Amino acid sequence: MGDSDAAVLSRRRRATLAGARGVSVQLVNGRTAELNRRPVTVGVSNDNSAIKKKQKRDGSLEVPKSEKRKRKNDMSDRLSCHKTQESLLSSASGFSNYRGILNWCVVMLVLSNARLFLENLLRYGILVDPIQVISLFLKDPYSWPAACLVIVSNIFILLALYTERQLSKSSFSEYVGFLVHCVNLTVMLTFPAALVLSVPSMTPVGGAFVLGVYTILFLKLYSYKDVNMWCRELSSAKAKKLSRSLSCPSTCSLNEGDPKVCYPGNLTFRDMYYFVFAPTLCYELNFPRSPKIRMSFRLRRLVGMLFFIQMLVALTQQWMIPIIQSSMKPLEDMDLSRMTERLLRLAVPNHLLWLIFFYWFFHSSMNFTAELLRFGDRQFYKDWWNSETVTYFWQNWNIPVHKWCLRHFYKPLLRRGFSKIVSQSAVFFLSAFFHEYLVSVPLRMFRLWAFTGMMAQLPLAWFVGRFLRGNYGNAAVWMSLIIGQPFAVLMYVHDYYVIHYRQETE
Numbered sequence: 001m002g003d004s005d006a007a008v009l010s011r012r013r014r015a016t017l018a019g020a021r022g023v024s025v026q027l028v029n030g031r032t033a034e035l036n037r038r039p040v041t042v043g044v045s046n047d048n049s050a051i052k053k054k055q056k057r058d059g060s061l062e063v064p065k066s067e068k069r070k071r072k073n074d075m076s077d078r079l080s081c082h083k084t085q086e087s088l089l090s091s092a093s094g095f096s097n098y099r100g101i102l103n104w105c106v107v108m109l110v111l112s113n114a115r116l117f118l119e120n121l122l123r124y125g126i127l128v129d130p131i132q133v134i135s136l137f138l139k140d141p142y143s144w145p146a147a148c149l150v151i152v153s154n155i156f157i158l159l160a161l162y163t164e165r166q167l168s169k170s171s172f173s174e175y176v177g178f179l180v181h182c183v184n185l186t187v188m189l190t191f192p193a194a195l196v197l198s199v200p201s202m203t204p205v206g207g208a209f210v211l212g213v214y215t216i217l218f219l220k221l222y223s224y225k226d227v228n229m230w231c232r233e234l235s236s237a238k239a240k241k242l243s244r245s246l247s248c249p250s251t252c253s254l255n256e257g258d259p260k261v262c263y264p265g266n267l268t269f270r271d272m273y274y275f276v277f278a279p280t281l282c283y284e285l286n287f288p289r290s291p292k293i294r295m296s297f298r299l300r301r302l303v304g305m306l307f308f309i310q311m312l313v314a315l316t317q318q319w320m321i322p323i324i325q326s327s328m329k330p331l332e333d334m335d336l337s338r339m340t341e342r343l344l345r346l347a348v349p350n351h352l353l354w355l356i357f358f359y360w361f362f363h364s365s366m367n368f369t370a371e372l373l374r375f376g377d378r379q380f381y382k383d384w385w386n387s388e389t390v391t392y393f394w395q396n397w398n399i400p401v402h403k404w405c406l407r408h409f410y411k412p413l414l415r416r417g418f419s420k421i422v423s424q425s426a427v428f429f430l431s432a433f434f435h436e437y438l439v440s441v442p443l444r445m446f447r448l449w450a451f452t453g454m455m456a457q458l459p460l461a462w463f464v465g466r467f468l469r470g471n472y473g474n475a476a477v478w479m480s481l482i483i484g485q486p487f488a489v490l491m492y493v494h495d496y497y498v499i500h501y502r503q504e505t506e
Contacts, residue, residue: 113348117319124322128314145199146206149192150213156188160221161272164228168264174229181225188218193441207442215434219404220276223283226408231263231285261285278375279366281404288376298371304364312356319349324493346486354485362398388473390461390480391424394431405430428458439492445499449491453484 086093163180166172172180192214196207261271266285275283323346362380370378384397395402405427413423432454439450457480464476 113352116348120319120322124318127318127322129317130313143201145195145202146210149195149210153188153214153217156184156217156221157272157276159184160224161267161269164224165264165267167228167232168267174232181221185218185222185225188214188221189437193437196441197444204442204444208438211438211441215438216281217276219281219401220283223281223404223408224272224275227283227285228263228267235263274373277369278373279369279380279400280375280377281400282407290371290374290376293371293374298368301364301368301371305360305368308356308360308364312353312360315349315353315356320353323349324489343483343486343490346490347482350486350489351482354481358397386474387477388468388470389465390457390477391465393477393481394457401431425458428454443492443496445495447491447495449488449495453488456484 088095160181163172163177163184167174167177192210196202196210202210263285274287278287280287358381366380367378369375380399382396382399384393387393387396409430410423410427413426414420418426432451435454436446436448436451440446440448460476460480464473468476
């Protein structure tokens with residue numbers, strides 16, 4: 001009996017396996033080969049689907065945790081819709097995305113200035129004349145004193161290079177080299193100023209351009225002198241420390257394998273003129289270099305240069321000059337309200353032109369030059385528009401000048417024992433001198449308005465830093481920029497009118 005049961009069970013198992021093989025073969029022959037690749041389980045999927053259907057009918061199907069959480073949150077929202085939070089315009093909210101308000105301010109500014117510009121067109125007509133720009137630089141088409149002075153500046157550049165070469169070979173003593181540099185730098189400031197004052201064919205715009213070029217070269221050659229002197233001092237200190245003569249090779253290698261220029265290998269024409277045209281005032285033996293010239297970036301900066309220079313010329317001719325001409329009236333002939341009204345009329349176009357000039361020069365032009373020369377340091381300005389103190393503004397709106405003052409003027413004064421207040425005052429005094437130099441000499445009159453305006457920044461910086469904070473300090477900085485510059489322009493316009501046109505009208 002037992003053997004017969006075992007035989008029956010064995011036959012049943014073989015029948016079951018044969019049935020499974022039959023299903024498998026049928027799937028291959030009857031449908032597709034893709035179904036053959038799927039695992040076939042006989043009687044399982046149907047049972048699972050039946051179980052799930054039964055669970056759904058019985059209500060015993062388990063709900064996922066995410067669904068439970070969603071239902072719970074929905075119930076909480078229906079029961080409570082408030083929580084502790086601050087208004088967005090409150091400083092405690094931490095909200096800082098005010099881009100829409102900024103766009104609104106820009107739209108309102110454009111609309112308000114469009115009204116003024118439309119009134120200007122209706123009153124004066126179209127005054128833009130590109131040919132007239134040439135007359136700002138030239139009085140006589142056969143006399144180009146500004147261009148000649150720019151060419152002559154190469155003499156001072158080559159003299160500085162020759163002096164440094166002689167110092168590197170010990171042909172000049174340090175004292176003699178210092179005297180030659182002092183004479184060279186002094187003549188750089190006095191020689192062009194004397195010609196601007198004495199040559200009748202020199203226009204104010206041409207004189208300002210020439211003096212600007214010579215001022216930049218003055219600061220560059222001063223830095224060139226200092227850096228090479230520091231290299232000689234470093235070599236001398238190493239020689240004394242090692243108790244033997246140390247001659248620095250002309251080139252050595254960086255960790256990456258790139259060539260690195262060392263003193264006195266930097267005293268070449270190529271190195272000197274690279275520094276002259278580089279968008280910086282501080283000399284280095286090895287400037288950071290970008291890997292390649294980006295053609296698309298250079299093209300964008302070139303288009304920006306051409307566009308914004310045309311905008312500067314057009315706005316000056318169409319908007320600024322009529323206001324200045326209408327302001328050519330002695331201040332003593334007007335009351336305080338009339339003078340204030342004239343100042344406010346001049347403030348908006350003057351400030352707008354200043355902002356355009358900043359973008360044209362510090363962003364478009366300097367980036368274009370840096371891209372051509374593969375000059376790597378592109379930090380020509382920082383976020384001066386967020387300045388909460390006057391000192392922060394002067395440190396960040398013109399980074400090349402700030403680096404020069406910090407490196408070659410402020411820190412040397414500190415090392416010589418001067419206090420920070422005295423050193424900062426000396427920096428403002430130097431800046432005030434160059435501002436007056438670049439304005440009074442081309443106009444051929446000395447009124448010290450630019451000098452006074454720069455020196456007035458010292459008490460203003462103390463007041464804003466002491467009593468104003470945050471947005472109030474930022475507003476004070478903007479007010480000084482919007483009102484301070486046109487006030488100085490108004491003073492120069494008044495004095496220029498009194499000197500050149502008052503006698504003619506009388």
